Amino acid sequence: MILKPQLKDAKIIGYYLGKVILGLAFTMLLPALLAVAKAEIGPALDFFTSFEISLILGLLLTWACFVEVELNWMQGMIVVSLSWLVAMALGAIPLYLSGHWKSFLDACFDSMSGFATTGLTLAQDLDHLSFAHNLWRHLIMFIGGQGIVIIAISFFVKGFSGAFKMYVGEARDEKILPNVLQTSRFIWLVSITYLVLGTLALGAAGISGGMRPFNAFFHGACVFMAAFDTGGFAPQSQNILYYHSMIFEIITVAIMVLGAINFKLHYHIWMGNRKEIIRNIEMVTLFITIGATFLITAAGLAQANVYPGAVALFRKGFYQLISGHTGTGFQTIYAAQFNLEWSHLALTGVISAMALGGAVCSTTGAIKMLRVGIIFKALAEDIKRIILPEKAIVVQKFHHIKTMFLDDKQVRAALFITLAYIALYGLGTLVGVYYGYPFLNSLFESTSAAANVGLSCGITQAGMPAALKVTYIFQMWAGRLEFMSVFTLIGFFIAVVKGK
């Protein structure tokens, strides 16, 4: 029997949702301040209006639904899934007010793409966008990469138990430190430390590449946020191609890889346990899959004779591949070039890389390395069972921070999420094919959206069907949250309708 949710459940959810919205509202003050500093009057008003709307909504929810009860698992999951939808709508307001998005749906698309660290965009005339709006586009990637509710946990939520349920709901099933509040703050510490270092490195590269100092550091900060959070937005319409700089590309590759690493691994590296890099199952799997998918991509590019030399092939092929594998979505080629110049084999390499993703508890999307590693270990175990005598006891171990025995529960969980991702990739592909796009292009764009990558082969445009935009928004949302909180929300609505 399904139990119908009570008013008390709605109040608890509303209260914590209000807290998350309040946290989000205050982040809008950053671009508003930049707009004032740069004398961008219109954008300053856009952000002030958006801040007011968010603050009013947050205050009304926290006051109308005031409770002093900790969240249970179901409520925590629903708060997370709803927070991301509300954040998408509120984050889209300043974008829409700028006039650079053709409709509110397009602004919502970019807002979800930003929060979910995807990087697909429907922005118009990006090269004339204000500094404030550009900062917001990248800031939402930084917020979404760390996790929207992590802000609320870090600054607004008192109870540790409720905080942990929201933390898990946001696809972070690993605690780095014993306390979830300390974990959230550590994630911010890592991110802000790298933000400073990354901005300095990219800013210096920009200056050496002929950019003015302010622009170089502004672009540096924006590109860092998009790279570390494996987002993929960039301040200019040409994305990373705008800079025409190999140094810039090398630095962004390093940042993308850092973003694709588990925060728990970052912690151990920071604590001096550097051997973990070569022992950890996720890192080993990541190196193997990067190597394998690059071989496929390079073979495809060489076969089609796309680039005039080995250096150009490596620079273009490896960059798009690593960008896809880490789930970033930076491009140094035009979207149409994927379609018109890259062979199907090369595209298959990139699609495979996008589908696999980075590490768990990182800022990447997709199936993720731990699950891929576990599935391969399980496969190896089964093969051993067949080969060895029947009486032999076969055990499989893997190393992830500590050495563990592989059990069926872990394998089942890894396979379940993997299957869910494959179904999600398939959903977008089907909708794309329904609207008349070629199969491989539809698969490419769908995988890019669901795995929160952001590479585009040209389907994502303001003129694409609204239903396809909604499909991609759903894919970005479900892919980022790794399904559990989305399934819980769907279950909640079913219980509202059918429960007794």
Add this chain to the structure above:
Amino acid sequence: MKCPLINKRILFERGAKPRVENNKCSSRLTSFARRLFVLVFFYTVYFTNYTVFAQPVSSTELITRAKQYDGQEVIYQGEVVGEVMRRGPYAWVNVHDGANAIGVWAGLSLIQDITYAGAYQVRGDIIEVAGVFHRACLEHGGDLDIHAANVTLKERGKKSLDSFDSGEVATAVLLLGVLVLIWILNQLRGK
């Protein structure tokens, strides 16, 4: 005296410089030159595979038919966006034609006239670039770019003043009123 090559009469007179007089056969020269030009043109087109596109080509055309334009001299027109990035005696200028921006690699002497680059509230200079198009430039790591041979300023860009929508101002003031009201209600509830 009659010059056999150019079919013109050269007159030598005592005490004066030699002067050229067109004779009645000058129309033959024009006809010969025309034929020669047509021959050279067709030879160039059919045998050397080198084409000069006299009309500006769009970025979409260049990207979608990159193989056809690869290595050809093209004319491309658009707005300078971002900023001019100097690299030694050259610079990268990203030029947006309304659909896409393409990187133009140009010598500094060619881009001295560029004053405005498109950004927020700035319309960049409109320039016309004549140069060689590369689908995957070997010199620049496989970038799709144009190496400029000539850059012409077509239209000077300009800065415009920022403004705001009066309707949005009214909305912001109204929302501020709502916020103040919520704050007052909260204060009253607290008492």
